[in-house]
Amino acid sequence: MTTTESALLDAVPGLLFIGGEWVPSEAGRTLDVFDPATGRVLKSIADATPADGIRALDAAAAAADDWAATAPRVRGEILRGTFDLLTRRSDEAALLMTLEMGKPLAESAGEVVYGAEFLRWFSEEAVRISGRFGQNPEGTGQIIVSQRPVGPALLITPWNFPLAMATRKIAPALAAGCTVVVKPAELTPLTTLYLATLFREAGLPAGVLNVITTSNSAAVSGPIIADPRLRKLSFTGSTAVGRKLIAQAAENVLRTSMELGGNAPFIVFGDADLDTAVQGAMAAKFRNIGQACTAANRFIVHRSIAAPFAEAVAERVGTFTLGRGTEPGVNIGPLINDSAVDKVDELVRDALDRGARLVAGGHRPERIGSFYEPTVITNTPAGSDILREEIFGPVLSIVEFDTEEEAVALANDTQYGLVSYVFTENLARGHRMIERLDTGMMGLNVGVLSNAAAPFGGVKQSGLGREGGAEGIHEYLSTKYTLIPN
Structure with missing residues (x-):
């Protein structure tokens, strides 16, 4: 010290x-x-x-x-x-x-x-x-x-x-x-x-x-x-x-x-600007090491853009540096304690055991402290614990969809309703999402939306x-x- x-x-x-x-x-x-x-x-x-x-x-x-x-x-x-x-x-x-x-x-x-x-x-x-x-x-x-x-x-x-x-x-x-x-x-x-x-x-x-x-x-x-x-x-x-x-x-x-609690959906439609969506994903998922009720929990990505999106976020995750938050260049610090690490690892292991694919991270690093590698997984199967529970850690989990109706159904399939994130270049679709997503807040083409001048809170549980x-x-x-x- x-x-x-x-x-x-x-x-x-x-x-x-x-x-x-x-x-x-x-x-x-x-x-x-x-x-x-x-x-x-x-x-x-x-x-x-x-x-x-x-x-x-x-x-x-x-x-x-x-x-x-x-x-x-x-x-x-x-x-x-x-x-x-x-x-x-x-x-x-x-x-x-x-x-x-x-x-x-x-x-x-x-x-x-x-x-x-x-x-x-x-x-x-x-x-x-x-x-x-x-x-x-x-x-x-x-x-x-x-x-x-x-x-x-x-x-x-x-x-x-x-x-x-x-x-x-x-x-x-x-x-x-x-x-x-x-x-x-x-x-x-x-x-x-x-x-x-x-x-x-x-x-x-x-x-x-x-x-x-x-x-x-x-x-x-x-x-x-x-x-x-x-x-x-x-x-x-x-x-x-x-x-x-x-x-x-x-x-x-x-x-x-x-x-x-929250279980925020992060929806990326096929017409979304990929760079904007990836930048939003980094902020919505990895800010505060993923330990936020507003953190994106379920990345619901249109099938046409899912592969390049996963590749791009994995590339960005690969540049992250783990370490004590006081050290220069560190952008992923520790989780709050070892119990938090255990929970995150259990969620990742459950998804992988069910057939999800590990793209980046997915392990505890061999070092002192409560750390977990920034992680990207794709093809996350329905029923996985990671889709139902708050992750509260640096893990980005992707599921794919084909239609707008399917995206909305996936997003609303939770007891929580704090925040949602939507990425689309279609203004009419964006307005439809405001009406159709059961959350108290929504970010449209942004990954961080908290502001002292705005009302913060959710619906449902x-x-x-x-x-x-x-x-x-x-x-x-x-x-x-x-x-x-x-």
């Missing part, structure tokens, strides 16, 4: 952030955060207990009324101040993400830009919360519709985008006037702790933001969700865990936002609600109707 890396890790508080103070776990417990590229411990940090979780909710509840009454301009300026601090210290934030998550440094730098944009976007949305006023149809009174913060919120973030998933939840909540308890993923908590230091420096009042790190998410989150003071739950993670959280939230009828865009702040607002008689 370099001197710069050690100094950065030493600067990150290894404690819980509750009520504006850095405090140890009530039980004095700690958990280790690992570097997935080396398997070494990066830092030991506080391991929260259920009692610590309630302490965090106590702080959020105590600060709720004052923060809700804080002028929108003031809330917005604090978010903007945090954006400025994060932008100035982008190199630190990027390095920290690469250390704890493994992605190449250039990708971490891109996430800092993307994640910071939520702070700027919602700093502007804070002053645009509005309602409406008008006469009722009967002419007997005036209708006033206003928006109020929903109240204290629990935000549970995933490990794969440690910064952006935190800012995408925290920023709209704070802009709306809600206080929050944030529980980052056990595997990548350091970035959220670092972000808390920036909010504090930007002048965020004590108790508005609380961060609890823990090795037992269910035990710590359960009592918070059951507490009647909590009014909002936002979660990004697997559909299986999301279902359990929705069931828990039902007891107190909490407002919920759920960004869950990919979740509920939207994050980002003008829609994002409304997840943290409740609508109130008042009638004033004439």
